[in-house]
Amino acid sequence: MRILIVEDDPSLASGLTRILEAEGYAVDVAGRGEEAVGAARGERFDLVILDIGLPGMDGFEVLRRLRGAEHRVPVLVLTARDTVSDRVHGLDLGADDYMAKPFAMPELAARVRALIRRSQAQTGPKILHGPLTLDTVARRAYLAGEPLELAAREWAVLEVLLGKVEKIVSKESIIQAVAGWDEDLSPNAIEVYISRLRTKLERAGVHIRTVRGFGYMLEEFKIR
Amino acid sequence: MADASLREQLLRLLLLPVACILAVSSVAAYYLAREPATDAYDGALIDAGIALADRIHVRDGTLAVDLPSAAEQILRTDQFDTIYYLVRDPSGKLIAGDAGIPPPPVAQRPQDRSVFYDATYRDTRVRAAALLAPCGGRVCTITVAETTRKRDRLVREILLGSVMPQALLAVLTLALVWFGVARGLAPLERLSGEIRKLSPRDLRPIEPAQAPAETRPLIEALNQLLVQVEESNRNQQRFLANAAHQLRTPLAGLRAHAELALAQPLSEESRAEIEQVHSATVRIARLANQLLALARAERGGRVEPHSAVDLKGLAEGAADEWVHSALARDLDLGFELAPASVSGDALLLREALGNLVHNSIEYAPRGGHITVRTGARNGRPFMEIEDDGSGIPPQERERVLERFYRMPGTAGTGSGLGLAIVREIAAGHGAALEISHGMGGHGCRVAITFPHG
Numbered sequence: 184m185r186i187l188i189v190e191d192d193p194s195l196a197s198g199l200t201r202i203l204e205a206e207g208y209a210v211d212v213a214g215r216g217e218e219a220v221g222a223a224r225g226e227r228f229d230l231v232i233l234d235i236g237l238p239g240m241d242g243f244e245v246l247r248r249l250r251g252a253e254h255r256v257p258v259l260v261l262t263a264r265d266t267v268s269d270r271v272h273g274l275d276l277g278a279d280d281y282m283a284k285p286f287a288m289p290e291l292a293a294r295v296r297a298l299i300r301r302s303q304a305q306t307g308p309k310i311l312h313g314p315l316t317l318d319t320v321a322r323r324a325y326l327a328g329e330p331l332e333l334a335a336r337e338w339a340v341l342e343v344l345l346g347k348v349e350k351i352v353s354k355e356s357i358i359q360a361v362a363g364w365d366e367d368l369s370p371n372a373i374e375v376y377i378s379r380l381r382t383k384l385e386r387a388g389v390h391i392r393t394v395r396g397f398g399y400m401l402e403e404f405k406i407r
Numbered sequence: 408m409a410d411a412s413l414r415e416q417l418l419r420l421l422l423l424p425v426a427c428i429l430a431v432s433s434v435a436a437y438y439l440a441r442e443p444a445t446d447a448y449d450g451a452l453i454d455a456g457i458a459l460a461d462r463i464h465v466r467d468g469t470l471a472v473d474l475p476s477a478a479e480q481i482l483r484t485d486q487f488d489t490i491y492y493l494v495r496d497p498s499g500k501l502i503a504g505d506a507g508i509p510p511p512p513v514a515q516r517p518q519d520r521s522v523f524y525d526a527t528y529r530d531t532r533v534r535a536a537a538l539l540a541p542c543g544g545r546v547c548t549i550t551v552a553e554t555t556r557k558r559d560r561l562v563r564e565i566l567l568g569s570v571m572p573q574a575l576l577a578v579l580t581l582a583l584v585w586f587g588v589a590r591g592l593a594p595l596e597r598l599s600g601e602i603r604k605l606s607p608r609d610l611r612p613i614e615p616a617q618a619p620a621e622t623r624p625l626i627e628a629l630n631q632l633l634v635q636v637e638e639s640n641r642n643q644q645r646f647l648a649n650a651a652h653q654l655r656t657p658l659a660g661l662r663a664h665a666e667l668a669l670a671q672p673l674s675e676e677s678r679a680e681i682e683q684v685h686s687a688t689v690r691i692a693r694l695a696n697q698l699l700a701l702a703r704a705e706r707g708g709r710v711e712p713h714s715a716v717d718l719k720g721l722a723e724g725a726a727d728e729w730v731h732s733a734l735a736r737d738l739d740l741g742f743e744l745a746p747a748s749v750s751g752d753a754l755l756l757r758e759a760l761g762n763l764v765h766n767s768i769e770y771a772p773r774g775g776h777i778t779v780r781t782g783a784r785n786g787r788p789f790m791e792i793e794d795d796g797s798g799i800p801p802q803e804r805e806r807v808l809e810r811f812y813r814m815p816g817t818a819g820t821g822s823g824l825g826l827a828i829v830r831e832i833a834a835g836h837g838a839a840l841e842i843s844h845g846m847g848g849h850g851c852r853v854a855i856t857f858p859h860g
Contacts, residue, residue, distance in 0.1 A: 192656045198663025205670070236652045263655035264648050285659035285692045290731070299610040351726050394730055395741025397723070397780070 184299060185209045185227070187334075188260070189219040190234040195284075199232065202288050203295065216240030220248045228256050229299055235262040235273065241312060243276060250277040257298040260365045293403055297348050310345050313404025314387045319347065326387050333383070336361060344391065344401040353398035414588040418574075418759045421584055429577045433570040438523045440565045448558060455482060455519065458549040459492055460540030463502070464546060470496050470542050472503035487557040491528060493550040498544070508552050511537045514551045514776040528552055536649045598626065609712060610637045612731050620821075647702055662688045690822075697824040700758050701810075704831035718747040718781035718790045718838045721757055727777075737773045740764070745782030747789065756790075759832040762825040763851070763853050765794040769821055772798040791854035798851040829855070830859045 186208045190196040193214075206311040211228075213219040216237045225229065227286040231249070235242035246258060258306045273281055279301075280294055300311070308320040314327040317338075324331040324338065332339065339361045344352055377399055379400045381391055390402040408612040459482070462473050472494050474482070483490050493504035516522070521538035528535075536554035601613050612630040615623050665685035669678065722744055733740035750758070760779070767777045777794045799807055799814070806812050810827040832841040838857045845852045 192660055195656055195659075195663060198660050198667060201667050202663060205496075205667075234656075261659075263652040263659070285662045285688075288663055295646040345459030351730055355721065378577070392734070394726065395739060396744065397726060397742040400730065 184227045185211070186295070187222055187228045188212045189213065189214075189216070189221065189231065189232045189242070189257060191237050192234075198288075199291075202292065202401070206295070208294055208295075208394065216242070217248065219245050223249055223254060223256065224252065229302070231256055231258045232294060233258055233260050233278075235260060242274060246273065246276045246278060254301075257302045259294060259298055267302065293349055294366045296403075297350075299348065302346070310342070312345055312348065312401070313389055315345075316390055317342065326384070326389075334376075334379075336378050337380055337383075340373065341380055342397060343382075348401050349403050351394050351398050351400045355398075357398065409817050414585060414594065417584055417588055418581060420579065425577045429573055432573055433466065433566075435570040436567055437562070437572070440569060441562065444561050445558065448561075448739055449534070452534065452551055452553055453521050453538060454489060454524075455492070456536055456538045456549045457540075458482070459494065459549050459551065460538070460547075461540075463494065463540060463542040465543040470502050470547065471580065474503070485553075485557075488554040491533070491552045493552075495548045495550075497545045497547060501547075504550075508533075508535060508550050510550070511535070518831075523685065526552065531555075534558065536727065569617070594622055598622060602629070605633070609639075643702075647699055649767040650788075651699050653697075654699075655692065658688060658692045662692065663770065674711065694822045694824070697822055697828060700828050701824060701831065702764075704755055704758070704828050704835060711725075713750045713752055715748055716751045716753045718736060718749060718756070718758055718760075718788060719744040721753060721769055722760060722779050725757055725761055725764075726779075729761070729768070732765065732768050736768055738771055739774075739776045740768075740769060741776065741778045743778055743780045743782075745780075747781045747783050749836070749838075750790045751857075755832045755835065759829045759855060760790055760792070766821070766825050767792055767796065767851070770817070778819050786859055787856050789856040791852060793845045793852040795845060795850040798849065799842055807842070808840070826853075829853075849855060 186201075186206070187271050188199050188210060190212065191214045196212050198215070198333055200212060203210050207314075211371055213222055217232070219233070220240070222228075225340070233242045237245070242260060242262075243308075249258065251254065257279045257346070259271045259280045259282065261282050261284055262273070263284040274293055279298055280295065282291065284314060305343065308318060309315070310317040310319065315331075316325040318324070319342075320337070324341075329387060330406055340357055343357055344359045354373050357373050358368045358370070361373075377391055377393075391403060392400045394400055425763075434660045459464065459472065464471055464473050466473075466643075474749050482492065490507045490558075491505065491508055493508045496502050496808050508528050510516075510805040511522050511524045515524055516537075520524040521536055523534065523536050526533055526535050532555050533552040535550055537548060539546050545694075598613070604613070604825055610633045612633055613626050615626045615630075621684060662685065664687055665681055669685060669729055670680045673681065722742065726742065730740050764777065764779060771777060771794050775795050776793065779792050781792075783788045783789065803814050808826050808830045809813060809823075812827075813823040830840055836854050836855075836857060841856065842855045843852050843854075844850060
C-alpha cells in the first residue's frame with residue numbers, strides 16, 4: 184500500500200510519515216502542489232493525503248487536476264481552515280474524506296484504513312473486516328473462516344455498514360439502500376435485522392453500536 | 408446641543424425677517440390705503456365748507472349765514488359723524504356756528520387756499536378744514552370740522568382687510584415651515600430606515616435612485632463607507648483564516664510527534680513528561696479553535712449572508728465527530744431530531760451546537776446520557792442538548808456565559824469560552840439561549856430557540 188502525503192509543513196509531514204510507516208504503508212511526501220500532481224501522474228498511489236493550505240498551487244487545485252486526469256485514487260483532505268464552504272468545495276471536487284487540523288493520530292489512521300478498504304471494496308470482490316469476510320461475487324460470508332448464514336436482507340444491511348466503518352449510518356439511509364422501489368420497510372424492521380446480525384457477529388468481536396435516535400455504526404475491529 | 412433641531416433653527420431664522428416684513432408691509436399698506444380715502448373724506452368736508460360759503464349774505468349791513476334749520480340739520484350730520492362749523496368775519500368775529508372749534512395752527516392759517524388739520528373739540532378728536540370765502544366784498548373764514556368715526560372705521564377696515572391677511576400669511580408660512588421640514592425630512596427618515604436594516608452581514612449599498620437629489624451625496628458617502636467596512640470585514644476574515652492555518656498546522660505536527668513518542672517504549676518519567684506535552688498541545692489547539700470561533704461569532708467577524716439552514720441536517724452532519732468523542736468517554740449520545748429550518752450561518756450554528764455537545768461530553772460522568780434535539784416549539788425552531796450530569800445551579804447560569812469563567816470546582820480542561828461563543832452566536836441569530844435543568848430536575852438542558860420562521 185502506497186500513500187502520497189502532500190503537506191508543506193515539514194514537522195507535520197514527518198509525523199504523518201512515521202505514523203503511516205508504522206502502520207505498514209509505504210509513504211512519499213510532496214511539499215508543493217505541482218510536485219504532487221507530477222508524482223500522482225507518474226506513479227500509482229492507493230491514497231493521497233492532501234493539505235489545502237499549500238504554497239503556490241493550493242490543495243483544491245491539486246484535487247481538481249487529479250480528478251481532471253481521471254484519477255480515482257482516494258483523497259483525504261486535511262485543512263486548517265474551517266469554513267463550511269471549504270468543506271463543501273473539497274467534497275464537490277471529489278475528496279473522499281475530510282479532516283480538520285489538528286487531529287488525533289489514531290483517528291487519522293482509522294480514516295486511512297477505512298478509505299483504502301473502501302476503494303478496494305469497489306475494485307475487489309472481497310470485503311474484509313477483522314474476522315469477517317464478505318465475498319461479494321459469490322455472495323458468501325465467512326466469520327473466522329467458517330461459513331456464515333445470512334438472509335438476503337441481513338446481507339444487504341451488513342454491506343451498507345461495512346461500507347462506512349466507524350461512521351454513523353442513519354436508519355433512513357439503510358432503508359433506502361436495502362428496500363426495493365416498491366417496498367415499504369419500517370424502521371422497526373431494520374432494528375430486527377440489526378439484532379439478528381448482532382447475534383451472529385458479537386461472539387467474534389464485531390460490534391454494531393446503536394446511536395440512539397439516529398442509526399448504527401459498525402465499530403472498527405479491535406483485538407481484545 | 409440646544410439648536411440641534413433643524414426645525415427650530417429654521418423657525419428661529421425665519422421668525423425675525425417674517426415679522427419685519429409683516430410690520431413694514433402693514434405700515435405701507437396702511438398709509439397707501441389711507442391716503443386716498445382721507446383725501447376723499449377731506450374733499451367732502453371742504454365741499455360742506457364751500458356750500459356754507461354760498462349761504463353768507465349781507466343783511467341789514469351785517470354778515471349773516473342764511474341756513475334754514477332743515478338744511479343745517481343735513482349739514483351737521485352724516486351717516487357716521489357729527490359735523491361742526493364756524494364762520495368768522497374778517498375781523499374774527501363770530502358770524503355763525505360753534506365758537507369753540509380750535510383755529511388751525513398759526514403756520515397753517517389759510518392764505519389763498521383751504522387747509523386741513525387735526526384738532527380736539529368737545530373732548531373728541533376732529534378733522535377740520537378752514538377756507539376763505541368772499542363775503543360782502545371781504546373775506547370770511549369758514550371752518551368745518553367733523554368727528555373721526557368714519558375715518559377710524561376706515562383704519563379698522565384697512566387693518567382688517569389688508570394687514571390681517573398678511574399676518575395670517577405669515578403665520579401660515581411659519582406653520583408650513585414647521586410641517587414642511589417634517590415632510591422635507593421624510594426622505595431622511597426613509598434613509599435611516601434603510602440604514603437600520605443594514606447589519607455587519609448585510610452591507611449592501613443603499614440604492615440612491617429613489618432618494619431625493621439633495622440626499623445623494625450623503626448616500627454616496629455612506630455607500631463608500633459601507634464598501635470600506637465590508638473590505639475591512641473581509642480583511643479580518645482573511646486574517647482569521649490565515650491565523651487558523653498558521654496555528655493549527657504546527658499544532659498538528661506537535662501533536663503527531665507527541666503521539667509518536669508515546670507509542671514508543673519510554674521510561675516512566677519520560678512518558679509522564681511527554682503526556683504533559685501532549686495534553687497541553689490538545690488544550691492549546693482547543694483554545695486556538697475557540698478563540699477563532701469567538702472572533703468569527705462576534706459581530707462583523709463573518710460577512711457571509713444568512714441562508715436557510717436545516718437544524719436536523721446540521722446535527723446529522725456533525726454526529727459522527729460527536730459520537731466518537733462521546734464513546735471515548737463511555738457516554739451514550741442520542742438524537743431526537745425533527746426538521747427545523749432557520750435563517751442563519753451554518754458554520755456558526757454547527758459551532759454553537761458542537762460547543763454544547765462538547766460541554767456535556769466534557770462534564771458528564773462516565774456512563775451518562777446526552778441527547779441532542781432539534782425541532783420546533785410553538786412555531787419557533789430550536790436546537791438543544793440535555794444531559795444527566797451534575798447540571799448548572801441557577802445562580803451560576805448567568806455567569807457561565809461569561810468569557811473564561813469556569814464554575815468553581817469544575818474538573819476537565821475547558822477554557823471557559825464554549826458557552827460565551829454559544830451566546831455570541833445565538834445573539835447574532837436573534838435567538839434566545841436558555842440554561843435549565845434536565846428532565847426530572849437533574850442534569851442540564853441548554854436550548855437555543857430561534858425567532859419565528
